[in-house]
Amino acid sequence: MATTPLSKAAGHGGHHEVKFNHLFGNLLALMALMGITIWASYVNFGNSTINNLIALLIASVKACLVIWIFMGVKFATPLTRLWVAVGFIVFILMFGILGDYATRRFEPTAGWELNRPNGGGTALPREWPPAKRPEQGAENFRPRL
Amino acid sequence: MAAIADAHGHGHDEALHHQFEDMDQQNEAYLVGMWTFLVTEVMFFGTLFIIYTLYRSMYQMDWYLAHEALNIPMGGVNTIILLISSFTVAVAVRSAQRRERNLVLWNLGITLVCAVGFLGIKSVEYMEKFQHNLYPGPEFGRHPEYLHGAAPNFAQLYYGLYFGMTGLHAVHVIVGIIVIAYLWVKWFLNAKNVTLDYVPTEMVGLYWHFVDLVWIFLFPLMYLMPKP
Numbered sequence A: 001m002a003t004t005p006l007s008k009a010a011g012h013g014g015h016h017e018v019k020f021n022h023l024f025g026n027l028l029a030l031m032a033l034m035g036i037t038i039w040a041s042y043v044n045f046g047n048s049t050i051n052n053l054i055a056l057l058i059a060s061v062k063a064c065l066v067i068w069i070f071m072g073v074k075f076a077t078p079l080t081r082l083w084v085a086v087g088f089i090v091f092i093l094m095f096g097i098l099g100d101y102a103t104r105r106f107e108p109t110a111g112w113e114l115n116r117p118n119g120g121g122t123a124l125p126r127e128w129p130p131a132k133r134p135e136q137g138a139e140n141f142r143p144r145l
Numbered sequence B: 001m002a003a004i005a006d007a008h009g010h011g012h013d014e015a016l017h018h019q020f021e022d023m024d025q026q027n028e029a030y031l032v033g034m035w036t037f038l039v040t041e042v043m044f045f046g047t048l049f050i051i052y053t054l055y056r057s058m059y060q061m062d063w064y065l066a067h068e069a070l071n072i073p074m075g076g077v078n079t080i081i082l083l084i085s086s087f088t089v090a091v092a093v094r095s096a097q098r099r100e101r102n103l104v105l106w107n108l109g110i111t112l113v114c115a116v117g118f119l120g121i122k123s124v125e126y127m128e129k130f131q132h133n134l135y136p137g138p139e140f141g142r143h144p145e146y147l148h149g150a151a152p153n154f155a156q157l158y159y160g161l162y163f164g165m166t167g168l169h170a171v172h173v174i175v176g177i178i179v180i181a182y183l184w185v186k187w188f189l190n191a192k193n194v195t196l197d198y199v200p201t202e203m204v205g206l207y208w209h210f211v212d213l214v215w216i217f218l219f220p221l222m223y224l225m226p227k228p
Helices: A020-042 A048-070 A078-102 B002-007 B023-058 B060-067 B072-097 B101-131 B152-188 B199-223
Strands: none
Touching (some): A020 A048
16 A cells, blocks of 8 residues: 555546546547537527527537536546535626516616617616605505405 | 545555545535636626526627628638637547556647647737727727618617627637647656656646637537528
8 A cells, every 4th residue: 555656546536537548539429519510500490599599508418518517527526526515606707697688667768769669778777756745645655455 | 634645555555645534535626616617707708698598688680790791601610610729629638547658748738739720710800990990999890881771770689799708708719828838848857747647647637628618619600690
């Protein structure tokens, strides 16, 4: 044991040596997926949302291949894997911020009009509902059941 | 502590720092630390991707028209270059584990050439956009034929994010070049802290893979928009 070189002791000594063919195969897979991405972006599926979903799906698969093989998470300790997973889960959760934009009206701004049911678009702050005045009647402040 | 490390029989204590029990613990601490940094980077780019998602969903048609000015072959070649450089860095890390100094030097060298090539192609693209007045600012859209019929306001928003996101990515590439060049010199000079311990090489590799990771998303989102 004392004479075993570190590089030979797989799983012991903190690292696992990756096979060269493994890395090269991963490169070929990434190249092929890139080709499919370019091809799929030109195909008419009838709805561009499908193109977008395919592009993002392929990009996610490529990202997983890079993280899993190239970045060596496949050979990492459980703690490292947890760290990586939590990071990307929080990244996905962060997109919940978009819910704020989806549920509020946009303030109409000259030059940024869009023919949209929710009042058009703008890069500027959103519109607040007008404040109710007390003289309109105190019952307006109570929730209607 | 050194006695404890010796008890594990690695015969490898030169790389082991005194606050760690053994190489396993030290390497895990290094990796978790590096990933913590990378996760903050993911959040950093993530906010930009959220801004992109919001405005692209609002101005789909204009963004599609504006994006037609981008050069897909150049973007594609840059993608291939980054994928190859990611591969060579992975091979360099493998060679560092095997302590094959020449292979490390060659693979890091190829990575450096790829990184510089990426920036070269990117700057050619940027020059073209600058000549066509496609950078955000008062001069934007002075040549309307390059907007391909997109409303100038919405197109400017697109190019603001295009230059913002690819520019931030390019800054990361520049930092990568500096760090990889430093690592190359260390290996060239046979510095013990990189030749006895493969982890510094692995850390630089992880950073470079992250740069590749960002581009994997930037390329389809910026260059390959489907017609809405």
